Amino acid sequence: MSSQRSRSPFWRNRALVLTLLLLGAALRLAAPGQIPPGLYHDEAQHGLDALRVLAGRFPLYFTANNGREPLFIYLVTACVGLLGRTPLAIRLPSFFIGVLTLAATYDLARVLLGEKIGRWSLAVLTVTFWHLHLSRVGFRAILLPLFSALCLAQAARAVRTHRSRYWIVAGMLYGASWYTYTAVRFTPVALAAFVGYTLLFHRKETLARWRGALLFCGAALLALVPLGIYTGLHPEIILGRSGQVSVFSPEINGGDPWGLLLQHAWRTAEMFCVRGDRIWRHNLAWRPVWGPALGLAFVTGVGVALARFRRDASAALVLLWIAVMTVPTLLAEDAPHFLRAVGILPVVALLPALGLDWLQARLNARHSHSLPRVLLLLPALLWGMELASTTTDYFIHYAEAPLAYHWFEAGPVALAGEINTLRNAGWDGAQMLHGPENERIIYLDEQLWDSWTAIPFLVPQEKVRFLPAEKVTGATGQAFIIWPYRDWAPEVWPLIAHPAYLRVHEGPQSQGDKEPEPTTIALIIQADPVPELPAAVAHFEDGLTLHAALVAPEEAGARVQLWWRAESAPAAEYIVFVHYLRDGEQLAQHDSPPGGGALPTTRWQAGDLILDEHRLPGVTPDPARDTLRIGLYRRDNGEGLAVLDETGNPSGGWIERAVILSQ
Structure with a gap:
């Protein structure tokens, strides 16, 4: 019986740890590839590098995009090889890394501060918005917390077991x-600070471990040899980015x-409980690392660690590591910056864990003095409040934020999906299309290709032709993806194979970090080819016929769809007018050249069908x-175009049709 009782807490602890890991995995995998939307160009660049690796190139350091460490990109390469050119392939490694970091955090805190702190630390990191987000996007920064936790846990075991x-x-x-990530360059300072602390307060124990320290340094240097050689040969590549963002620039x-440094120090201190990163790619803008519930636990944990600082090397390590690893964001622009500060993860999760454990201990001590039993649940309640806050903020407020959509360049990603839909192959914005690929020729404005990295990652270059281009005869379909803020007509219209069924629509919108409003990007x-047509419902002068008129209800109104056919090339440019009537009274009106001006009648040729x-x-x-x-009426003088009767004679200036809703 006593053996069974002793085993019961063990299995309860393991069940709790497993439950927290499953919760963390569920939060990090829910709606994969959808939240956040889009694919930022840093992420897409990982994909382009992965394609080069799959093509047989294996660099030690990736030089594009200001230079990047290789480990995350090789993990992305494996996923791109398995899943293809999709946003999910870029982000899936972060999910696995994030879940492994949860487990590693539990192990680190357990080794340093005990089983209870291990569970609380796992619980804290599970519901931390910052780490949740990093586990769902394709930023290489997610790797550093994992390696920090693994390394520190093994070092702690080494110290204790010799x-x-x-x-x-x-x-x-x-x-x-x-x-893994650039912020690692500050870890020698953190380790040196901790060694200095131990020599000051625990000198005898520290000096007794000199052989182990040499083994540590030797193994580390051995692993660093390839990168060290590369850095010596190419210092401008490895070290160039730091000077671009330094506060001393x-x-x-x-x-x-x-x-500015003083201002950054204050902002960095605020990020934990008051105001966090403003950049939508990193955070729900201005949200601190923790809300009020775990913020209170964090402050309490800082107090507990400070009280133990001199006698408890583990508490000192936590404080020194966090202090030093905030320096990368303190010394660079846009402080606090949750990518540059990523080195404090997951160690920083141990401070709220200390606070929650301290509170639990105080409540347990006072329970024997008639404290209401329900108050024993207060630490769990604080954690639950953070879980609710993080879930709501991430999956509702952040997921639906227009700036999160735009700052992750979701518009260009949607455009790439539309291009693949036109091809009937590749990622279409929701899933992979496996063909068969049609024979439609895709013409693309090169400015779009060069401006957004997601497009060349998601769309194979050999599947598009860049404007200006030579005309291809015998095409069974064409699509032109055009940058709309230039004179594109002389390049596009000579390429169209007439007669053609012509349609035009605006592509997605995009809004850069410093742009006040979103703009259409394509x-x-x-x-x-022209499909079979129903009989014309009206004939107009100059060889124009109207074959159908439908109304499509929309959320903000209605969309009238007109299908025009040119029996011959029109002699003038015309404006189409649409009056919407109810019981004979006009409700709305819209006058516009066909296609919003993109399909002017002067470009129509005999046999063309125009939506x-x-x-x-x-x-x-x-x-x-x-x-x-x-x-219709002429654009130059406003003269109306007459409707023709069955004998070809003018019979009025417009037609009236009953509203028919489109299916």
């Missing part, structure tokens, strides 16, 4: 961490480096009462 293998493994992990500090013109759409805001269709009045 076993050489732990020193060697810790050193190898530390050396490998230099292949005149372009950043505006002539006052020390004032105009998409399709020129496909012309007109949006009517605020209109809710009622087919029983509504009619459409449709006509």
Whole structure:
């Protein structure tokens, strides 16, 4: 019986740890590839590098995009090889790394501060918005917390057991961490600060472990040899980025480096409980690392660690590591910056864990003095409040934030999906299309290709032709993806194979970090073979016929769809007018050249079919009462184009049609 009782807490502890790991995995995998939307160009660049690796190139350091450490990119390469050119392939490694970091955090805290702190630390990191987000995006920074936790845990075991293998493994992990993310370059300072602390307060024990320290350093140096050689040969590549963002750069500090440094120190201190990173790619803008519940636990944990600082080397390690690893964000622009500060993860999770454990201990001590039993649940309640806050903030507020959409360049990603949809192959914005690929020729404005890295990652270059281009005869369909803010017509219209079914629509929108409003990034013109047509409903002068008029209800109004056919090339440029009537009274009107001006009648040729759409805001269709009045007039002088009767004689200036809703 006593054996069964002793085993019961063990299995309860393991069940709790497993439950927290499963919760962390569920939060990090829910709606994969959808939240956050898009694929930022740093992520897409990992994909392009992965394609080069799959093509047979194996660099030690990736030089594009200011230079990047290789380990995460090789993990991305494996996923791209398995899943293809999709956003999920870029982000899936972060999920596995994030879940492994949860387990490693539990192990680290358990070794340093005991089983209870291990569970609380796992619980804290599970619901930390910052780490949750990093586990769902394709930033290489997610690797550093994992290697930090693994390395420190093995080093702690080495100190306690005096076993050489732990020193060697810790050193190898530390050396490998230099292949993860730039912030690792501050870890020698953190380790040196801790060694200085131990020599000051625990000198005898520290000096007794000199052999282990040598094993650690030797293993680390061995792992670092390839990167060290590369750095010696190419220092401008490895070290160039740091100077670009330093607070000591005149372009950043505006002539006052020390004032900016002081300001950054204050902002960095605020990030834990008051105000965090403003950049939407890293955070729900301005959200601190923790809300009020775990923020209180964090402050309490800092107090507990400070009280133990001199006698407890583990508590000192936590504080010194966090203090030093905040320096990368303190010394660079945009403090606090949750990528540059990533080195404090997951160690920083141990401070709220200390606070929650301290509170639990105080409550347990007072329970014997008639403290209400329900108050014993207060630490769990604080954790639950953070879980609710993180879940709501991430999967509702952040997922639906327009700036998160734009700052992850979701518009260009959607455009790439639309290009693949036109091809009937590749990632279409939701899933992989496996063909068969059609014979439509895709013409792409090269400015779009060069401006957004996600497009060349998601769309194979051999599947598009860049404008300007030579005309291809015998095409069974064409699509033109155009940068709309230039004179594209002389390049596009000569390429269209007439007669054609012409359609145009605006592509997605994008908004850069410093742009006040989103703008449309592309105009998409399709020129496909002309399908069979229903009989014309109206004939106009100059060889124009209207074959159908439908109304599509939309959330903000209605969209009128008109199908025009050119029996001969029109002699003038015309404006189409659409009046929307209810019980004979006009509700709305829209006048526009066909295709919003992208498909002017002067470009039509005999046999062309044109889909012309007109949006009517605020209109809710009622087919029983509504009619459409449709006509054309010359753009140059406003002269109306007559409707022709069955004998070919003018019979009026417009037609009226009952409203028919499109299916």
